[in-house]
Amino acid sequence: MSGPTQRIIKANGINLNIAEQGEGPLVLLCHGFPESWYSWRHQLEAVAAAGYHAVAPDMRGYGKSDKPEAIDQYTIFHMIGDLVGALDAFAAKSAIIVGHDWGAGIAWHAARLRPDRFRAAAILSVPYRPRSEVRPTSVMPQTEEAQFYQLYFQQPGVAEAEFEADTRKTLAAMLFGGSGEGATAIRAMAAASGQTSRGVGMVSRKDGMLPKVPVPLPSWLSAADLDYYAAEFARSGFRGPLNYYRNIDRNWELMGAFEGVKVTVPTLFMAGDLDMVIAFPGAAEHLANMKQWVPQLREIKMLPGCGHWTQQERPAEVNAALVDFLRSLPG
Incomplete structure (x- = not known):
C-alpha cells in the first residue's frame, strides 16, 4: 500500500490541507498542539489497511491550511464547522472522529453537538470535561x-x-x-x-x-x-495554533447554550499514564466520572509509560485499539 497523499479541500470558507489514505467509511483524525497531520502518520496506514478512508487535516492555523489572522476566528464553533465542511467536501453523510490534545477537545464537542455527522469518537489524552461554573482562565x-x-x-x-x-x-x-x-x-x-x-x-x-x-x-x-x-x-x-488558547474563555461563553448536553455516540478513550494532562488536578475525577457525560463510553485504555504524544509514542497499541473499535461499530 502506498503512503498518504496530500491535497487542499474547501471547508467552512477556508482551505484545509489534508493527508488521506485508503477507501471506505470516513475516519477523520484531528491533531493537537503543536503538531500537524503528520502526528497521525502511523495511524493513516493502519486505518486504511483496515478498510477505511483515513483523513488527517492540518487543522485551521496549522501547516498548509489557511491561517486567519483574527483571534476570534479560532473558536470551537469554527473548528467544528471546518470538520463538518470536510465531511461535505467528501460527500460523506457521517464519519468516525478521532482526536488528540486540542483535537480531542474539538472531537468531543463535534460528537456531542453533531452526532448526526460524527457517529462515533475515539479520543486520546484529554478526558471529557463538563463546563465549569467560572471562566477557565480565572482559576x-x-x-x-x-x-x-x-x-x-x-x-x-x-x-x-x-x-x-x-x-x-x-x-x-x-x-x-x-x-x-x-x-x-x-x-x-x-x-x-x-x-x-x-x-x-x-x-x-x-x-x-x-x-x-x-x-x-x-x-x-x-x-x-x-x-x-x-x-x-x-x-x-x-500564531494560529496559539489562538486556540486565546479562545478558551470565549468558548466557555459560547458553550453555555449547550449546558447539560451529553456525548451520546459510541466512544473509546486512550491516554498514557505519564501524560501531563492526566497529571493535572481534577483529571482523575474527570476519568472516574466520564461515563456520566459519555454514556456510550466503551473503554478507558491507559498505556503504561506513555506520555502525552499518545499515537506517536505507542503507535502499535493505539492502532490495534483503534481498529478494534472501528470494527465494533455498526455499519
Whole structure:
C-alpha cells in the first residue's frame, strides 16, 4: 500500500490541507498542539489497511491550511464547522472522529453537538470535561514566579517570539518534555537535585517555557520527523495554533447554550499514564466520572509509560485499539 497523499479541500470558507489514505467509511483524525497531520502518520496506514478512508487535516492555523489572522476566528464553533465542511467536501453523510490534545477537545464537542455527522469518537489524552461554573482562565494557577502555560499563551506575540526563534529547538523541547521519556527524566533530575517542581504546566515568568539546555530525541521520534515538524512551523509560525488558547474563555461563553448536553455516540478513550494532562488536578475525577457525560463510553485504555504524544509514542497499541473499535461499530 502506498503512503498518504496530500491535497487542499474547501471547508467552512477556508482551505484545509489534508493527508488521506485508503477507501471506505470516513475516519477523520484531528491533531493537537503543536503538531500537524503528520502526528497521525502511523495511524493513516493502519486505518486504511483496515478498510477505511483515513483523513488527517492540518487543522485551521496549522501547516498548509489557511491561517486567519483574527483571534476570534479560532473558536470551537469554527473548528467544528471546518470538520463538518470536510465531511461535505467528501460527500460523506457521517464519519468516525478521532482526536488528540486540542483535537480531542474539538472531537468531543463535534460528537456531542453533531452526532448526526460524527457517529462515533475515539479520543486520546484529554478526558471529557463538563463546563465549569467560572471562566477557565480565572482559576488557572499563577504565582509571582510562574504561571500556568495557558495563561502564558494569552498575550499575543509573547509565546510566538520564544517559539519562533528556533522552531527545531522548540519542537524538540516540547515533544521530548511531554513524552513518557521526558516525564521520567524530569522527575529523576528533580529527585537527584533535591528540587521541587514548580507544578504541572507552570511557566517561569522570568525564563519562559523552553529549557535552556539541549534535550535528546525520544526513541519514538526520528531526526527526520523532527525536521518535518520544524519546517512546518518555520513556514507557518505559531500564531494560529496559539489562538486556540486565546479562545478558551470565549468558548466557555459560547458553550453555555449547550449546558447539560451529553456525548451520546459510541466512544473509546486512550491516554498514557505519564501524560501531563492526566497529571493535572481534577483529571482523575474527570476519568472516574466520564461515563456520566459519555454514556456510550466503551473503554478507558491507559498505556503504561506513555506520555502525552499518545499515537506517536505507542503507535502499535493505539492502532490495534483503534481498529478494534472501528470494527465494533455498526455499519
